[in-house]
Amino acid sequence: MSVITLNNISKTYKRGLKQKIVAVKKLNLRVEYGEIFGFVGPNGAGKSTTIKIMMGLIFPDAGEVQLLGMPYTQPAARRKVGFVPEQPVLYDHLSGEEFLYFAGALYGLSPKELKNRVWQLMELVGLKEAGKRRLRSYSKGMQQRLVIAQALIADPELIVMDEPLSGLDPVARMEIMDLIKSLREQKKTIFFSSHILHDVEMVCDRVALLVKGELRFLGTPHSIEETFRRELQECAS
Amino acid sequence: MIRLIVGIFCFLISVFGHNFIKWELRTWAISPLPRPESALILSGEFAPLTGDFFLVKAAVFYSEVNQKNPEETLWLARAIYLASYLDPYYFEPYWTAGVLLPWEGRIEEARAILTRGLKYLPQRWEIPFYLGFISFYFEHDNREAARYFLKASRLPDSPAYLPLLATRLAVKGSETRMAIAFLEQELQEVEDEKLKERLLKRLTALKAILYLEETLKQYKQRYGRLPVQLEDLVKKRLIPRIPPDPYGGKFYLTETGRIWSTSNLR
Amino acid sequence: MRQLTAIAQVTFKEGIRERVFLGVIVFSVLLFLGSGFVADLSIGNILKVTQDIGLSGLSFLGLFMAIFLSTSLIAKDLDKKTVYLVVSKPIARWQYVWGKFLGLCALTTFALAIGLIAFLISLFYFWKTAPLIQTPHIAWTKHLLAFIFLNFKMFLLIAIAIFFSSFCSSSLIAFFFSFMFYLTGANLQNVKMILSSRLGEKVSPYLKAIFNFAYYFLPNLSLLDLKQAAVHNLPLNESNLILVLIYALSYTMALLFGASFIFSKKELN
Secondary structure, X not given: OOOEEEEEEEEEEEEOOOEEEEEEEEEEEEEOOOOEEEEEOOOOOOHHHHHHHHOOOOOOOEEEEEEOOEEOOOHHHHOOEEEEOXXXXXXXXXXXXXXXHHHHHHOOOOHHHHHHHHHHHHHHOOOOHHHXXXXXXXXXXXXXXXXXXXXXXXXXXXXXXXXXXXXXXXHHHHHHHHHHHHHHXXXXXXXXXXXXXXXXHHHOOEEEEEEOOEEEEEEOOOOHHHHHHHXXXXXXX | OHHHHHHHHHHHHHHHHHOOOOXXXXXXXXXXXXXXXXXXXXXXXXXXXXXHHHHHHHHHHHOOOOOOOHHHHHHHHHHHHHHHHHOOOOHHHHHHHHHOHHHHOOHHHHHHHHHHHHHHOOOOOHXXXXXXXXXXXXXXXXXXXXXXXXXXXXXXXXXOHHHHHHHHOOOOOOHHHHHHXXXXXXXXXXXXXXXXXXXXXXXXXXXXHHHHHHHHHHHHHHHOOOOOOOHHHHHOOOOOOOOOOOOOOOEEEOOOOOEEEOOOOO | OHHHHHHHHHHHHHHHOOHHHHHHHHHHHHHHHHHHHHHHHOOOOHHHHHHHHHHHHHHHHHHHHHHHHHHHHHHHHHHOOOOHHHHOOOXXXXXHHHHHHHHHHHHHHHHHHHHHHHHHHHHHHHHHHOOOOOOOOOOHHHHHHHHHHHHHXXXXXXXXXXXXXXXXXXXXXXXXXXXXXXXXXXXXXXXHHHHOOOHHHHOOHHHHHHHHHHHXXXXXXXXXXXXXXXXXXXXXXXXXXXXXXXXXXXXXXXXXXXXXXXXXXXXXX
16 A cells, blocks of 8 residues: 555646646656655646645546545545645744644644643754744744644654745755654655755655656656756756 | 925814814704615614614704704704604604604604604503694694593503593693693703703793683683784783783784784794 | 634634734724713713614624624635645544634624623613613613624624635625625615515515515524614513524524535635
């Protein structure tokens, strides 16, 4: 059983009455346990769309998705999945601590169970001092770290991240990278997307290249660079 | 810096100029009235509050109203009707309709308002009482008046004299006495100074009329017929002089033998 | 269940900590405390006008929160994608809708309760200091009843706001539709009364038929309006009131089920 199974996923957007944009076309993909899987492609390739379909935020026109062996239509499929969306916006007025308790509650955990977890995670992502402050006062980097913390609150088996490194300063980027590596040591599966090949090469076990909604490459990072460059040239022309 | 000064200057101009804009209480008060149905729909659930607002306008205007101007008295009547329409369970408009409007010559409008009131406040004795009084004093329909007074007398807290009044109407009695008793009752309950003034004025006029009516009776008893004109009462030394009409007119004797005034008591 | 309450709690906290909320509360408290002074200016029964201002003020406050605040808070959630972190969790979409509903109801009731306390204080004060000649009797229990029914009206309006927010693309449109729904609902009874009066004879029978048809489907909000009964101490029929409550609750739930269905199909892009 794969952690993520995407079977012939297709999604087309309608702009107004006539224009149709094909976001994803017959995508087939499997992600196995314990691997760090990179999902790359230029902007507009359909990476975000695919991730949103996986997380049940939008619905595919055709195809199936399975998370941890369960169809994605069941909420229970996301019980052991943590999600870090692209450029997340948080509730301004809650404190970091309150937000983590909220996330945990949504996973079905009681406040008692969460008591230790919340502060453990705060420490892990380096937000212990800022825990009681309102989210409005957090910097972008701090917000990103909190979102990662909320993804981990229920000790998930799969963590899905959409462009986790975008817009971060070099120090923050390194910290997130280290975090991803440490998660692999905990035998977790990580699926993340990026449009920067270098980031993906650094840490992934396997990589998929998505261009204009189609899967153009699936393999190890070493062999992707040439294909990537070729594809990008094709895109540019 | 200059912009700040110009800004302050403009502000001062507007403040200064505001003083000169003419604003009259009269124009504020006697604005065009919306149709009752439109007002109801427009104010939705806030209808009673809107009714209160129009009642305020009417009350403010009442102290200024030119009683001789039918346009103004009509506005008053319509404003009271509007207030009553928007909150039919509120007693104050009915009071105004019964106690003030008929004397301004707005009989029909007063009746319309009060008749609605019978439906919404069936336990208030004042409403059929006012209707009875209008029938009696202004329309000289004793039978209808007696019916209303009887209805009123059966309602809780009604004054004890009502049944007596109702029965006395079967007999041709003195209308003026009743009107005087009624006004004296109202005077006790009213607080507004201007209103009190007006009611007192009317009371004075009615007392003068009663005085003349009594004197007429004496004349008839003595000479077997009514005098040709009121001055005859003075000539025959029954009264020293004809009392003045507080409304500025002159009392005279009508063809049907009643006392009235050139001022119409307005 | 826990997930529902969590969403409700967060909705409540977010709402309370908004500066707009604080401003609204302060304003309404000042309004109620000052209502008696305003009533003093007006000619007429000072107590009656105080009660009118107070109850209308509460209604208006509730209206603002139920329609305006609800549509803007939900729109904020959807626009700023804060909803992503909620819907991607192991919860069903309907839990989000009902959770939001409960949170907004708690928020509205909280604000109205504060307003009510201010209102009762000022009413009590003016009752004690009013000149005796004006009717001294106040139907306190009916005022409380009016308050309870006002809350149920607000719940219905919140459900309307949530319903429209679930598919309207902007908060302004959702607000507009919700407000229009409210206006028609508040006036349903009035229009019916006018149509059956003398004036109504001039109206075309087709319009009347359309109206009568719509009368059954639109929410009759004036049923939940007990202001008149409280101010004038009108008699209330208990069994009728219970029927009204059932009506309001079932309409509310119908709207929420509808909103849940629509939201469960919505693409969150």
